[in-house]
Each structure stands twice: as structure tokens, then as C-alpha cells.
Amino acid sequence: MLSWTEFLAAKGSSILSATGEHLLLSLGAVLMGTLIAVPLGILLARHQRAASVVLGISSTIQTIPSLAFFGFILPFLGIGIVPAMTVLFLYSILPILRNTYTGIREVNPAYLEAGIGMGMNRRQLLTWIQFPLAFPVIMSGIRVSTVYIISWATLSALIGAGGLGDPILAGIHTYDAKLIMAGALPAALLALLASWSLGFVERAVTPRGLRQR
Amino acid sequence: MDRVLALSWQHISLSIMGVALAAAGGIPLGILLTRYRWLAKLVMAATEVIQTIPSLAMLALLMMLFGLGDTTLVVSLFLYSLLPIVRNTYTGLLGVDPGLLEAGKGMGMTRSQLIWRVQVPIALPVILAGMRVALVTAIGIATIGVLIGAGGLGTLIWRGIQTRNNTMVLMGAVPAALLAILTDAGLALLEQVLVPRGLKKKAVSAL
Numbered sequence: 001m002l003s004w005t006e007f008l009a010a011k012g013s014s015i016l017s018a019t020g021e022h023l024l025l026s027l028g029a030v031l032m033g034t035l036i037a038v039p040l041g042i043l044l045a046r047h048q049r050a051a052s053v054v055l056g057i058s059s060t061i062q063t064i065p066s067l068a069f070f071g072f073i074l075p076f077l078g079i080g081i082v083p084a085m086t087v088l089f090l091y092s093i094l095p096i097l098r099n100t101y102t103g104i105r106e107v108n109p110a111y112l113e114a115g116i117g118m119g120m121n122r123r124q125l126l127t128w129i130q131f132p133l134a135f136p137v138i139m140s141g142i143r144v145s146t147v148y149i150i151s152w153a154t155l156s157a158l159i160g161a162g163g164l165g166d167p168i169l170a171g172i173h174t175y176d177a178k179l180i181m182a183g184a185l186p187a188a189l190l191a192l193l194a195s196w197s198l199g200f201v202e203r204a205v206t207p208r209g210l211r212q213r
Numbered sequence: 214m215d216r217v218l219a220l221s222w223q224h225i226s227l228s229i230m231g232v233a234l235a236a237a238g239g240i241p242l243g244i245l246l247t248r249y250r251w252l253a254k255l256v257m258a259a260t261e262v263i264q265t266i267p268s269l270a271m272l273a274l275l276m277m278l279f280g281l282g283d284t285t286l287v288v289s290l291f292l293y294s295l296l297p298i299v300r301n302t303y304t305g306l307l308g309v310d311p312g313l314l315e316a317g318k319g320m321g322m323t324r325s326q327l328i329w330r331v332q333v334p335i336a337l338p339v340i341l342a343g344m345r346v347a348l349v350t351a352i353g354i355a356t357i358g359v360l361i362g363a364g365g366l367g368t369l370i371w372r373g374i375q376t377r378n379n380t381m382v383l384m385g386a387v388p389a390a391l392l393a394i395l396t397d398a399g400l401a402l403l404e405q406v407l408v409p410r411g412l413k414k415k416a417v418s419a420l
Contacts, residue, residue, distance in 0.1 A: 063397050064390040065353035071370045071386035075379040151267035155357065158374060168273045172360055177277050184270030191265045 007178050015167060015182050022163035022190065026153045029085055030146050033092030038138060041100025042126065051101060058094040066091070066152050070159050084161035088152055092145045099141025103134030136206040143198035150191040154183070164190075217369070221388045224365035225396075227283060227358065228351040231290025232298075236344055239295050243302025243340075244328060253303060260296035268293070268354045272361045281362030290354060294347035301343025305336030338404045345400035352393045356385075366392075 002010065044051040064072075069087050077083035107130050115129045157165025164187040171179030246253040266274075271289045279285040309332050317331045333340075359367035369385025372378070 060394060063349055063353075063393045065356040065386075065393055067353075067356035067367055067370050068386035068389040068393075071374065071382040072390075074374060074382055079374075147265055151265075151269075154267045154269040157269075158360075158371070164267075165269055168269055169360070172273055172276065180273040180277065184267075184274050187270045188266040191267055192262065195265050 002178065004178070007182070011167070011179070011182060015164075015186065018162065018164050018166055018183070019186050019190070022150070022153055022165075022187065025081070025084060025156060025161065025163050026088065026146065026149045026190075029088035029149050029153075030092045030142065032085075032089045033145060033149075034096055034142055037093045037096035037141075038100050041097045041138075042104055042131075044097070044101050045104035045130075055094075055098060055101065058097055061090055062094045066155055067158070070155065074159065079160040081161045084153070084156035084159055088149050088156065091152060092149050095144040095148070096138065096141040099137050099144075100134065103137030103141075104130050106137075107133045132207055133210070136202050136210075139198065139202040139205055143195060143202060146194045146198060147191050150187065150194055154187050217366075217384055217388055220364065220366050220368060220385070221392060224352065224355055224367075224389065225392060227286055227363065227365055228290060228348060228355045231287045231351050231355075232294045232344060232348045234287070234291045235294030235298050235347060238291075239298035240302050240340065242295075243299045244306060244333075246299070246303050247306045257296075257300060257303075260299055263292050264296045268357055269360070272354075272357060276361045283358075283363045285361050286355060286358035286363035286365075290351045293350055293354060294344075297343040297346040297350075298340070299343075301346075302336065302340050305339030305343075306332045308339065309335045334409055338408050341400065341404045341407060345397060345404065348400065349393050349397050352389070352396060356389050 008015075040054070044054055066087070069091070070083070073083045073087055077086060111129050111133065112125060115125045120128065153163050154165035154168060157163055157169050164183045167179050167183030168187070169183075171177070171181075171183060242256065246256060268289070271292070272285060275285045275289050279288055306328075313331055313335065314327060317327045322330065355363070355365045356367035356370060358365050359371045366385045366389040370382050370389070371385075373381030373383075373385060
């Protein structure tokens with residue numbers, strides 16, 4: 001059995017690159033998810049009827065077990081980075097979409113009235129009132145999404161997309177505790193760090209007038 | 214086909230076992246926390262940290278303690294289910310209109326009568342919503358259980374992936390997805406049924 005120092009000397013760099021892959025995979029998926037979900041959420045806030053349909057569909061997608069989802073995609077996209085990214089991207093949409101939608105919908109109508117009274121047009125209402133007020137809620141959607149995706153990205157190793165799932169899987173197969181730890185601990189830490197740092201951003205972007213406590 | 218049914222059954226029983234254990238621990242814990250608010254923050258933070266740990270990482274770490282097999286899976290499902298159940302019990306109980314508690318006190322109810330005859334029935338849909346989230350999540354995580362030697366539908370998916378057998382993958386993936394979607398819909402329906410008649414008008418939002 002190798003000692004931890006020997007282990008890190010031998011595997012350290014590959015763990016580091018797996019962490020990098022993991023981060024790239026998750027952040028890429030969440031970024032794409034955000035780029036799609038935020039504008040879509042804003043749009044849906046204006047179209048109630050479409051909203052319930054779209055939110056319904058995306059919450060059904062969210063319900064599908066992650067390994068099953070990877071399974072569905074497999075016959076179409078095969079294995080590797082592309083199918084993994086696709087699945088992670090689809091999963092990242094719902095929390096962001098839902099939070100953008102509710103965030104925008106729940107802006108106090110009195111503020112909108114005030115804006116309209118000041119002669120703002122629809123675009124100005126959105127950029128100066130609705131979006132800033134909804135931003136903390138949207139950020140919290142992005143945070144939830146990021147944590148999920150970092151977790152699910154460990155599974156993308158199952159379809160050959162790399163990331164921290166690789167050492168974990170290899171460790172499970174060879175019953176090697178160090179290898180498991182070397183994948184599991186950075187993965188857990190990444191998720192926790194993402195949750196904390198985005199939680200911090202969430203509080204920082206709350207407009208001063210709305211901060212309670 | 215028999216095999217798919219047997220694995221589906223195994224899948225759902227493992228998931229229910231994990232969630233039931235979490236409910237047995239989490240609901241009393243949630244009730245207790247409404248009395249000791251300072252503890253609530255601590256417990257919530259702890260369960261939240263547990264929730265954040267990636268499932269494959271959790272399964273692998275627990276495997277070193279509990280070995281290969283179903284036990285490890287059930288323990289990790291238990292841990293993941295704690296947060297939604299404890300949180301919903303806690304917020305559900307605290308969300309009960311204080312006026313109703315006053316009314317109960319005025320009728321001479323004791324503290325435990327207040328909990329069991331006023332707070333819990335009113336909070337029940339919220340508590341159930343927590344269990345629904347927990348069970349759907351558990352069904353999802355249970356598919357990964359195959360990697361640490363547990364049974365369930367993940368077996369077919371994983372073996373199919375390894376042997377590039379798409380039919381086998383789908384034979385596991387389709388029932389697993391259906392199981393999750395149907396559980397979600399079924400329990401959502403139950404939540405609506407369980408809203409006490411006097412409260413039916415107000416929509417109960419899942420947390």
C-alpha cells in the first residue's frame with residue numbers, strides 16, 4: 001500500500017487534471033444553461049400559458065434519474081464529452097428557468113407602476129426594475145443548478161467523459177480507498193465551494209433596499 | 214421482462230427503505246427543532262452540506278464503511294433524504310397560523326395535543342412534499358447503486374453501457390424514468406388530497 005505522499009506524487013497531477021476537466025465540464029454546462037434559461041424565463045414571464053407547459057416539461061426532465069438520462073442519450077450521441085455536456089446542460093436549465101420566471105413574476109407590481117409613471121418603456125422596466133429585483137432569485141437558481149451539475153458531472157465518467165468520476169470509479173473497481181478519496185473529496189469540495197461562493201454572490205447582488213436582517 | 218419487473222421492484226423498495234428511514238428520523242427531528250430554534254440552523258446547515266456531496270462520491274465513501282451491496286445504498290439514500298424531510302417538517306410546522314395554535318390553547322390542549330392534532334395535520338401536505346422530493350431523488354440515486362454492488366434498474370443501464378447494448382440500456386432507463394415520474398405525480402396528488410378540508414382554498418406550495 002502506498003503512503004499518501006507517495007500516492008500524491010504518483011497520482012497528484014492526474015487528479016489535478018481530472019479536477020480541471022470536471023470544473024470545465026460543469027461550468028460549461030451551467031453557462032450554456034444560463035444563456036438559454038434566463039432569456040427564456042424572462043420571455044415566459046410574459047406568456048403565462050406557455051410558461052406552465054415549458055415549466056412542466058422541464059420539471060419532468062429533471063425527474064429522470066441521471067444514469068437513465070445518460071442511457072437515453074447514449075444511442076444517439078454515443079459516449080464522450082458531447083453526450084455528457086448535453087445531459088448536464090439539459091439538467092441545468094430547470095432551476096434557472098424556474099427561478100428567473102418566479103423572480104420576474106414576483107416583482108411587486110407597485111414598482112412597475114412607479115416605473116410606468118416615470119415614463120419607462122417595457123425594455124426599461126425590464127432592465128432597470130424587473131431584472132435587478134429578480135437577480136438574487138436568478139442567482140440562487142444558478143447556484144442550485146451548479147451544485148447539482150457538479151454532482152452529476154461525476155457520473156459523466158461512466159460514459160467516458162472524464163472528470164473526477166474517473167478516479168472514483170477506478171477506486172471502486174480496485175477497492176482502493178485512496179483513489180476513491182482522491183476523486184470524492186475534490187468533487188465534494190468543488191460542490192461546497194460553488195455553493196458557498198455563489199451564495200455569497202447571491203447576497204452581494206441583492207439590491208441594498210431589499211436586504212433584510 | 215420478468216427481470217425488468219423484478220429489478221423495478223427491487224429499485225423502488227430500496228428507495229422507499231432509504232426514505233422511510235429518513236422519515237422515521239427526520240420528522241421527529243423536524244418537530245424537535247421547532248422547540249430548539251438555535252439548533253435548527255446547525256442541523257439544517259449540516260444536512261445541506263450532506264446534500265451537496267456528489268452522489269457517486271458519497272456512495273464510494275460509504276462503500277469503504279459498509280462494503281459493497283444494498284446497505285451502502287440505503288444508508289446514502291437515508292442521508293440524502295434527511296434535508297428535504299427535516300426542512301419541510303420544520304418549515305411546515307412553523308408555517309401554521311399562530312391564531313390556530315391560540316385557538317387550540319384556548320380549548321385547553323396540551324403541548325403534545327397541539328403538535329399532533331393541530332400542527333402536524335396542517336403541516337402534513339408540506340411534510341409530504343418533502344418526502345416526495347426525497348423519494349424522487351432517491352429513485353435517481355438508486356440507479357447509481359449498481360456501481361457499489363447494489364441492485365435495482367441501474368444494473369441493466371450499466372451493463373448495457375458496458376456492452377454497448379442500447380436495448381439493455383433502455384430496458385433499465387425507461388422503467389427508471391417512469392418510476393420517478395409516476396412517483397412524483399402520484400405523491401403530488403396525495404398531497405392535494407391530504408390538505409385538511411378547511412384549508413383547501415389556499416394553494417400549498419412545495420418548498
